[in-house]
Amino acid sequence: MMNKRWFFYVLVLVMVSLGTNYAQKPGQQQRGNFPPPPPREFPKPDSALIQQMFDKMNKAIEGKADSPAASVFQNIQVFKAMPAGRMLGMMKNWTRMIGVDCAHCHVIDQWEKDDKAPKLTARAMDKLRGDVTGLVKNIKSITNERAQVTCWTCHRGQPQPEVFPFRPDFRGPQRKGN
Secondary structure (H helix, E strand, C coil): CHHHHHHHHHHHHHHHHHCCCCCCCCCCCCCCCCCCCCCCCCCCCCHHHHHHHHHHHHHHCCCCCCCEHHHHCCCCCCCCCCEHHHHHHHHHHHHHHHCCCHHHCCCCCCCCCCCCHHHHHHHHHHHHHHHHHHHHHCCCCCCCCCCCCCHHHHHCCCCCCCCCCCCCCCCCCCCCCC
16 A cells, blocks of 8 residues: 555646656647737827827816816716816727727717717727726725726737737637537
């Protein structure tokens, strides 16, 4: 009995020292050792142009930056009570977090229009972000009071977030008969 136990310990020690994954199927890559995802080409927004746009908007609301956004801008549906200046700052942050410029969501100089789908998507996504942040705050094991979900959580500076990390060997769930 003792010899079998020692044999088992020695076998485990050899497997660990060799770093061999015996549970791995032949030809299957080990988790974490897959190649990096292919580059995703998105045009980077012109930060100088974005800054000019926000400078122009801040000048237009001069003296009203502390007023509620709904009283300063037209067609405000989500951030009505937020101070107008703070809302502009938030929009500027969104350009970085999502990797777009103002024209991605808005018709320039016709900000109130809802002609672009990304603007409608942004409204829905902000509601989702708020809902998920609320759920995160209800997780008792998360002790950081500032824990939250932001656009950056998924987008990472890209207009289209990754659905899941790229894995060349992933074929999705297998069904019987496949």
